[in-house]
Amino acid sequence: MNLKPTASNLSGLLDEHPEKPPQGINVDSKLRAGLNLYSRERTYRLYVPEGYDGSKPSALLVVLHGCHQTYEDIQQISGFDALADREQFLVLYPYVTSYLGYRARQCWGWWVKAHRTRGRGEVEDISRIVEQVQQEYSVDPSRRYICGLSSGGAMAVNCLVAYPDKFAGGASVAGLAYGETPSAVKGSAFSIPRYHSLPRLCAVMRKNLAGATPPNLLIIHSDGDQVVSEKATDNLEQSWKQVAELDTDASEWHIDGETSGTPWSLHGYTSHDQQRLVRLRTSEFPHSWLGGPEGQHSSPDAPCISELIWWHLNASATRELGEVTPRKDTLLQEAS
Incomplete structure (x- = not known):
């Protein structure tokens, strides 16, 4: 059966x-530095939704900010x-x-081997934060997801490769391939990005998986x-x-559509009733989070990607388990 969404x-x-502002609570906490050399003390925020019931295991979505942002910034603009x-x-x-070291302000070190390798650095600290949250809240281990913007999108990709057993799925907004370097990012109007070859990226990814x-x-x-x-995203x-x-x-399937005058295209691969890989392309918007509330690095007039991210992760990653029926599950329909 060939399953895909409809335009x-x-x-x-x-x-x-969303029809109304958030009604839940923020819980701010810290993670102590771990034993590995590249671990640091980390601050994090957990949003607990209105009506949270600790007797029922909940899905957990990890959201990573981009460069020049804080967790408060990405919380504001993502609309999650x-x-x-x-x-x-x-x-x-x-x-x-x-x-440690030189990097753009508040960037995740997605290109540093020590920060993208299982058991080390920032991917390990993110994993430990998830474990710490699970000690205090009821989390469904089959519905842990991760996404991010820019350097956070690249770090989300790193976490998926380093911890495929911890995250059922993820989303990368303006992120990069696992194993790329900062040269793949355009630093100025005069710089020319350089990318690793596809065979090299695949080899590094396979090694760490x-x-x-x-x-x-x-x-x-x-x-x-x-x-x-576009080349970085292609990679x-x-x-x-x-x-x-x-x-x-x-x-494989492809859909073109338009939302509030903005054209978009969605290209995907479906296997065993799961959408394994999906790519949304849209036009004209800068390097930013798309369709959320106004804020730093936000394009509020763009299509609302938070809805798409949640639907994709929750609907596709849990479909084989048969335990969850997402509200938007009807989007996945038999294609003619």
């Missing part, structure tokens, strides 16, 4: 925004809190907090992005596709 349903989803109230899931906002299958991934990018290029898509062997194990 009309997707257009409605991308045009949907109001969505969490409606859908009843926990939202975790880690903060890079501090770091250590035989595991890559989790489901949603990639989001606008062609107006002057920081992360992320193609490396994921090759390592997950989707050429032989999935049906």
